[in-house]
Amino acid sequence: MTPSARVLGWHYLAAAALTAQCAAVTARTGAGWHAIGLFVTSLLLVVAYAREHATARDRRAAAVKAERIARLSTPRSRAEDQAAIALAAACCERWWTSAGIEHDAACTRKGQTA
Numbered sequence: 001m002t003p004s005a006r007v008l009g010w011h012y013l014a015a016a017a018l019t020a021q022c023a024a025v026t027a028r029t030g031a032g033w034h035a036i037g038l039f040v041t042s043l044l045l046v047v048a049y050a051r052e053h054a055t056a057r058d059r060r061a062a063a064v065k066a067e068r069i070a071r072l073s074t075p076r077s078r079a080e081d082q083a084a085i086a087l088a089a090a091c092c093e094r095w096w097t098s099a100g101i102e103h104d105a106a107c108t109r110k111g112q113t114a
């Protein structure tokens with residue numbers, strides 16, 4: 001929730017409390033419909049606060065999801081692909097330094113690759 005949304009939420013709650021108080025005072029004067037109207041208005045302000053909170057949560061979740069998708073969809077360059085293939089095919093150190101011609105004596109892939 002952004003700071004401005006948080007301040008707006010606190011104002012919603014304060015307005016709801018004030019309107020509920022006005023409904024109670026109005027009910028004591030005998031103006032029943034006005035009291036009901038003020039009470040419903042108070043409830044709507046609480047709903048507005050809850051909605052503001054839910055919207056902030058949804059926005060945060062959408063931002064996290066968009067960031068995750070952006071990270072996963074970053075294309076690798078051709079050089080990165082070639083490096084990954086070369087590293088995956090790498091065998092022993094001697095194979096690496098001899099450009100794939102020789103293997104270490106203890107290499108398990110000796111005879112399998114060039």
Ligand SMILES: [Zn+2]
Pocket residue numbers: 091092093095102103104107108109110
């Ligand atoms: Zn090897």
